[in-house]
Amino acid sequence: MTSITFTLVISAIVFAVGTVGVLLRRNPLVQFMSIELMLNAVNLAFISFSGRFGTSEGQVFVLLVLTVAAAEAVVGLAIIVAMFRHRRRIDVDDIHAMQG
Amino acid sequence: MALEQLVFLVFALLAIVTSLGLVIFKDPVHCALSLVFAFANIAGVYILLGAEFIAAIQVLVYSGAILVLFLFVMMLLQVRPGPSLNRLRFFQSGFGPVLGVAFLVEVVLVVLTSGFVLNGGNITKPNNTQAAKMQAGVEYSVSVNVIQAAGPLTIQGKADGIQPNTVGHTAALGKELYSTYLFPFEVASIILLIAAIGAIVIARRSLVSDEEEDHPKRRGISLGSVPAQGSLQAFEVERQTSQSQRRKEAKKRTVILKK
Numbered sequence: 370m371t372s373i374t375f376t377l378v379i380s381a382i383v384f385a386v387g388t389v390g391v392l393l394r395r396n397p398l399v400q401f402m403s404i405e406l407m408l409n410a411v412n413l414a415f416i417s418f419s420g421r422f423g424t425s426e427g428q429v430f431v432l433l434v435l436t437v438a439a440a441e442a443v444v445g446l447a448i449i450v451a452m453f454r455h456r457r458r459i460d461v462d463d464i465h466a467m468q469g
Numbered sequence: 470m471a472l473e474q475l476v477f478l479v480f481a482l483l484a485i486v487t488s489l490g491l492v493i494f495k496d497p498v499h500c501a502l503s504l505v506f507a508f509a510n511i512a513g514v515y516i517l518l519g520a521e522f523i524a525a526i527q528v529l530v531y532s533g534a535i536l537v538l539f540l541f542v543m544m545l546l547q548v549r550p551g552p553s554l555n556r557l558r559f560f561q562s563g564f565g566p567v568l569g570v571a572f573l574v575e576v577v578l579v580v581l582t583s584g585f586v587l588n589g590g591n592i593t594k595p596n597n598t599q600a601a602k603m604q605a606g607v608e609y610s611v612s613v614n615v616i617q618a619a620g621p622l623t624i625q626g627k628a629d630g631i632q633p634n635t636v637g638h639t640a641a642l643g644k645e646l647y648s649t650y651l652f653p654f655e656v657a658s659i660i661l662l663i664a665a666i667g668a669i670v671i672a673r674r675s676l677v678s679d680e681e682e683d684h685p686k687r688r689g690i691s692l693g694s695v696p697a698q699g700s701l702q703a704f705e706v707e708r709q710t711s712q713s714q715r716r717k718e719a720k721k722r723t724v725i726l727k728k
């Protein structure tokens with residue numbers, strides 16, 4: 370049961386759920402959280418391949434993905450805060466123009 | 470083995486269900502809490518796949534730092550009025566000490582139980598000690614080098630299914646990270662530095678004061694005369710007025726009784 374197919378199926382399901390979250394929700398905070406979930410699904414695929422092939426390259430790349438995810442979350446939240454200061458509400462429909 | 474698979478299945482199903490909760494819940498705070506649970510379950514899956522270090526990092530960085538950052542931003546932006554915690558005060562004062570004592574008893578029991586006694590720094594299972602793990606890591610990295618010399622695709626044959634005890638040791642991962650992948654590691658640190666600087670620059674309050682600077686809604690807690698509907702202040706004011714009304718009614722009743 371703990372074969373690589375099973376973990377990859379879990380990873381695919383979680384990734385699809387994250388995609389649906391990005392597409393359906395209008396709150397940019399929830400969209401960012403969905404993106405984090407998608408990155409986590411990718412990490413799960415990396416780790417299952419790493420365990421399957423007996424190497425640790427996959428885990429190294431998981432660390433790099435985690436770094437990029439943290440950077441993305443920080444910058445995205447800063448953009449959301451700046452947007453909220455500017456317009457008093459947060460909705461992705463407002464962000465059709467990114468000028469200050 | 471069957472127990473391990475069962476635990477694996479439970480972690481996987483919980484991860485999927487809680488990530489569905491992220492999409493389904495209306496309230497962003499509920500979404501964030503559901504996501505914390507999903508991350509914890511995925512960390513459990515990582516442990517079962519033999520990646521203990523990544524699981525620890527997952528719990529520390531994702532559910533510890535990034536999700537807390539999300540919740541801070543939600544509080545800052547006041548996505549919704551906070552819950553009125555006054556109703557829960559009884560439960561706080563009642564259950565808090567009980568839970569604290571229970572936790573203390575648990576920890577003391579764990580320390581005193583014979584299975585966890587440290588005899589001279591060696592934990593009882595011999596293949597669980599740090600030295601054994603280091604040894605395994607060294608052997609592992611040596612075997613990896615041999616495999617890489619032999620060719621990229623002849624990787625540790627006999628694998629249908631995942632062997633949790635052969636990979637994922639932190640020592641092997643550290644060696645790999647600091648020798649072969651040193652350059653990506655440094656690039657990652659530079660990415661973090663740039664992200665920190667960029668976040669400060671973007672979210673910084675502009676020095677030019679725009680006309681909305683003193684808008685009362687701008688502050689997280691409104692200090693104006695009329696508190697926002699549904700906020701903690703509104704609840705407090707309502708409670709005080711109802712109390713004073715109750716006191717007046719009680720006075721009236723006593724007066725009537727005296728009459």
